[in-house]
Amino acid sequence: MLEPGPRFYLATSVFVLWAVRSWCRKYWDSRSHPPLPPGPPSLPIVGSILSFDDPMRPWLSFNTWKSTYGDIIYVRLLSKPVVVVNSEEVAKDLIELRSTIYSDKPPSIVYKPFGADFMMPLMPYGDRWRLHRRIFHQPFRQAAIPTYHPALLRGAHKMLFSFLQDPANYPSHIQMFPASFILSTVYDYEPKTKDDHLVQLMQRYLELLVAGLGIGATMVMETFPFLLRLPSWCPGVPFKRAAVECLQASHRVKEIAFQDVKDRMSTGQVGPCLVADNLNRMNGFEDEVITTVVKEAACMAFAAASETTISTLTVFLLAMVLHPEVQVKAQADIDRVVGKDRLPDFDDRPALPYLDAVLREILRWHPVFPMGLPHTTTTSDFYKGYFIPKGVNVIVNTWAMTHNEKKYPNPDEFKPERFLHEDGSLTSDTMTLAFGWGRRKCAGHHVADASLWIAITSFLATFSVHKALDEHGKEIPVHPKFSTGITIHPETFPCRIVPRFEDASVEKLTKLTGLGLFVNTTYGVPD
Numbered sequence: 001m002l003e004p005g006p007r008f009y010l011a012t013s014v015f016v017l018w019a020v021r022s023w024c025r026k027y028w029d030s031r032s033h034p035p036l037p038p039g040p041p042s043l044p045i046v047g048s049i050l051s052f053d054d055p056m057r058p059w060l061s062f063n064t065w066k067s068t069y070g071d072i073i074y075v076r077l078l079s080k081p082v083v084v085v086n087s088e089e090v091a092k093d094l095i096e097l098r099s100t101i102y103s104d105k106p107p108s109i110v111y112k113p114f115g116a117d118f119m120m121p122l123m124p125y126g127d128r129w130r131l132h133r134r135i136f137h138q139p140f141r142q143a144a145i146p147t148y149h150p151a152l153l154r155g156a157h158k159m160l161f162s163f164l165q166d167p168a169n170y171p172s173h174i175q176m177f178p179a180s181f182i183l184s185t186v187y188d189y190e191p192k193t194k195d196d197h198l199v200q201l202m203q204r205y206l207e208l209l210v211a212g213l214g215i216g217a218t219m220v221m222e223t224f225p226f227l228l229r230l231p232s233w234c235p236g237v238p239f240k241r242a243a244v245e246c247l248q249a250s251h252r253v254k255e256i257a258f259q260d261v262k263d264r265m266s267t268g269q270v271g272p273c274l275v276a277d278n279l280n281r282m283n284g285f286e287d288e289v290i291t292t293v294v295k296e297a298a299c300m301a302f303a304a305a306s307e308t309t310i311s312t313l314t315v316f317l318l319a320m321v322l323h324p325e326v327q328v329k330a331q332a333d334i335d336r337v338v339g340k341d342r343l344p345d346f347d348d349r350p351a352l353p354y355l356d357a358v359l360r361e362i363l364r365w366h367p368v369f370p371m372g373l374p375h376t377t378t379t380s381d382f383y384k385g386y387f388i389p390k391g392v393n394v395i396v397n398t399w400a401m402t403h404n405e406k407k408y409p410n411p412d413e414f415k416p417e418r419f420l421h422e423d424g425s426l427t428s429d430t431m432t433l434a435f436g437w438g439r440r441k442c443a444g445h446h447v448a449d450a451s452l453w454i455a456i457t458s459f460l461a462t463f464s465v466h467k468a469l470d471e472h473g474k475e476i477p478v479h480p481k482f483s484t485g486i487t488i489h490p491e492t493f494p495c496r497i498v499p500r501f502e503d504a505s506v507e508k509l510t511k512l513t514g515l516g517l518f519v520n521t522t523y524g525v526p527d
């Protein structure tokens with residue numbers, strides 16, 4: 001057997017010293033303030049990771065631990081201390097009522113090199129965030145949303161043509177929907193084809209961002225920051241190269257789309273949109289700071305709307321495949337209220353409460369952000385006898401709230417009726433908690449709500465989705481699988497999308513939607 005060498009003794013001594021120091025600090029800390037919230041045991045280096053049933057889906061364990069530790073839990077994720085909020089009551093108390101303490105976001109050394117520091121959801125709480133939020137609020141506040149109804153309706157109708165012409169390729173059609181309505185609302189730009197240059201640019205930037213800032217890669221770069229300082233030609237170190245490519249893409253994407261609006265403005269060819277409205281407000285005297293924020297906010301909107309909308313619409317299709325009885329009921333309501341000679345529009349919404357109940361149940365059943373987005377505290381705080389340290393990450397466990405058995409019995413079941421009174425009217429539970437809490441609550445939630453409603457209602461008016469059939473005509477069972485990460489979405493599943501309007505053809509859909517000209521130029525459909 002090999003004798004342990006001096007390196008072994010040195011490593012062991014360093015480890016013991018580190019463990020003693022951590023223990024002393026913990027002991028000292030615990031004497032100088034009230035206790036931290038309860039939580040699972042924590043080990044040096046790995047923290048509480050070994051306590052998780054599935055470390056890739058921590059929200060499930062946080063929810064299970066609720067019965068042992070309660071609504072507020074303290075846990076270490078590797079070296080990061082985290083406070084987990086497991087109930088609506090605590091989220092309201094902390095994130096809303098103490099918003100001056102709980103509205104900051106955890107910093108990361110990787111945002112700037114990857115050109116992600118202008119993303120509002122990641123931005124520190126402060127003046128820069130306030131300015132971004134103000135610029136963003138103007139076009140996306142509730143009162144402004146009707147301005148965008150025509151663009152949203154158009155986006156939803158375009159998606160119907162894609163489903164009709166190429167039903168098997170449904171993930172790509174769903175992907176195009178947010179791209180289409182967001183480019184309209186922020187740049188008054190309508191992508192003409194699926195490989196539109198602006199859509200491609202934006203999607204490429206997002207791909208680079210998601211690939212570069214995955215949880216694993218971020219952890220490595222945060223632990224070894226020198227990796228980002230190595231020259232990009234350095235072999236075996238992909239981070240710097242990925243960062244440079246992503247940063248360049250972020251510059252390109254912000255500038256090209258912005259410049260395009262300015263060019264069109266000079267010839268009077270731009271309608272209301274985030275960029276043009278702000279430039280008009282400056283009256284020809286371009287303020288450099290505001291201009292930069294407008295460029296950044298516009299580009300960020302694409303990122304914020306994409307994955308969230310795609311995920312929610314995919315959950316919708318999955319729910320309809322697994323629960324045909326819900327689909328039939330929703331379609332019966334649409335047929336009763338709207339009839340067969342036209343398609344639903346926003347004016348029909350009050351008469352279709354079941355459709356709203358379906359949308360709320362989709363957001364509840366599999367929320368896009370099962371743990372919201374992490375916040376951090378700007379000062380230390382005391383809550384219900386517990387100490388909440390300054391700078392701790394605060395995770396609002398949305399999953400625990402949307403799967404709270406007391407409020408939503410049998411929470412894994414898909415039941416839109418949860419949101420309806422016996423007389424069929426909607427309850428006051430609007431499921432806004434899926435959009436976060438307090439000052440950092442989703443700044444796009446009104447447009448998200450309108451776009452999702454029109455997308456699912458238009459779909460159900462014209463199509464049904466069913467399980468796919470095998471070569472013997474037997475239904476292929478669907479076993480839902482979800483991606484993991486900060487956002488989650490169902491993995492692609494086989495399904496059959498079939499039209500339910502009479503004489504299902506491009507011509508008939510053209511009549512119903514009134515998008516004739518568009519169809520010919522966009523999808524190359526023969527006359």
Ligand code: HEM
Binds near residue numbers: 121122309368435445
């Ligand atoms: C299903 C659709 C969506 C869901 C479920 C959703 C959810 C969320 C959540 C949970 C947050 C984080 C809140 C927090 O930090 O506590 C957020 C932030 C944000 N969302 Fe959304 N979102 C959706 C769609 C959109 C859309 C369509 C837009 C843009 C048009 C948008 C723009 C934003 C922005 C700008 C923020 C950052 C707010 C801030 O930090 O002040 N979201 N969203």
